[in-house]
Amino acid sequence: EKRAINGNIKFENVSFTYPDTGIKALRNVNFEIKQGQFVAIIGRTGSGKSTLANLIMRMYDVEAGRIIIDNTYLKELNLQDYRNQIGFVPQEVFLFSDTIKNNIAFGLDTVNDNEVEAAAKNAAVYNNIIDFELKFETMLGERGITLSGGQKQRVSIARALIKEPKILIFDDCLSAVDTRTEEEILNNLGRIMNNKTSILIAHRISTIKNADKILVLDDGQIIEEGTHNEL
Ligand code: ATP
Numbered sequence: 170e171k172r173a174i175n176g177n178i179k180f181e182n183v184s185f186t187y188p189d190t191g192i193k194a195l196r197n198v199n200f201e202i203k204q205g206q207f208v209a210i211i212g213r214t215g216s217g218k219s220t221l222a223n224l225i226m227r228m229y230d231v232e233a234g235r236i237i238i239d240n241t242y243l244k245e246l247n248l249q250d251y252r253n254q255i256g257f258v259p260q261e262v263f264l265f266s267d268t269i270k271n272n273i274a275f276g277l278d279t280v281n282d283n284e285v286e287a288a289a290k291n292a293a294v295y296n297n298i299i300d301f302e303l304k305f306e307t308m309l310g311e312r313g314i315t316l317s318g319g320q321k322q323r324v325s326i327a328r329a330l331i332k333e334p335k336i337l338i339f340d341d342c343l344s345a346v347d348t349r350t351e352e353e354i355l356n357n358l359g360r361i362m363n364n365k366t367s368i369l370i371a372h373r374i375s376t377i378k379n380a381d382k383i384l385v386l387d388d389g390q391i392i393e394e395g396t397h398n399e400l
Contacts, residue, residue, distance in 0.1 A: 172246065174254050175239050176204040176335040176366035178225060182234035185220060194220040196389040197234070202382070207367045209377035212386030218370045219260055221386070222340045225368070226257055256329030258342040260370075262321045266310030269298055273305075273327045288331035291357040293350055294323035318345035326354065330361060337367045343376060351376065 178201070185195040194217045202208050210218050224231060227243055236243040238251070253276075264272050273288055274280040285305060289295040297320050301307040307314060316324065322342050329337060337358075343351045355376065358367070371377050378397045385393035385400070393400055 174335050177239045178202040178366065179237040183231050183236060184233040185224060186232050194389050198391055200384055200391060202366055204366055205364050206381045207362055209380035209383045210370045210386060211383060216386040217389040218386055219340055222338050222370060225338060226255065254335045256332050256334035256337045258325050258329045258339045260340040262325040264309050264321060264324060266312060269307050269309060270305040272309060272324055273331055275328055284331055288327040291330050291361060292323045292327035293353045294320060294327060322346060335365060337365055339369045341370045
């Protein structure tokens with residue numbers, strides 16, 4: 170049965186080891202994100218940030234501890250139904266050999282042009298798209314054009330936004346856009362993120378200064394937690 174989530178996320182003593190390599194990526198991680206909060210995750214390369222995001226997406230099951238969504242164990246939720254309510258922008262963007270429109274509307278049952286355009290605007294990629302001769306019908310991939318790294322990231326962000334998800338997760342997806350474009354996206358997101366739980370994995374301080382909470386990861390552990398002013 171379909172169950173709407175509110176977007177409260179809680180990690181209780183979560184540890185995770187990659188089964189194939191034996192790398193212990195998260196150790197005893199505890200934190201709570203309330204519905205509607207904006208949480209930033211920072212930390213050195215390899216500290217476990219993507220792993221944490223992937224566990225929220227339930228790409229893997231935890232090794233020890235538990236993840237609780239609202240009042241339910243994540244492992245007890247219907248996976249497809251749950252993931253449909255999350256806008257996830259992975260670190261590695263994947264686009265298809267299809268039109269820009271279909272890439273943005275990926276996973277939706279129906280494609281609404283107005284919604285596709287609004288998502289593109291909010292992701293600050295609309296102006297790039299309408300510069301192409303075929304605009305939203307432009308083909309990507311082998312038989313089409315190649316977007317720049319930053320444009321790909323923004324198409325991927327548009328794909329997450331169009332779902333109007335309860336939870337938004339951005340895994341380092343602003344790395345290939347310049348600071349001005351980043352600012353534009355963050356301004357748009359400020360509006361969109363209002364009443365959504367948002368998790369942003371980031372490097373630039375400028376990206377995270379408005380976060381309700383910043384989690385600092387090091388070697389799979391949370392070593393600090395607080396607001397930008399507190400840290
Ligand atoms: P970055 O900032 O470089 O993206 P990160 O903080 O996101 O790093 P993770 O990608 O979560 O770090 O990696 C944490 C640890 O788990 C690292 O030691 C990494 O090598 C390992 N790791 C990540 N993904 C996998 C995987 N699919 N299989 C095995 N080990 C992995």
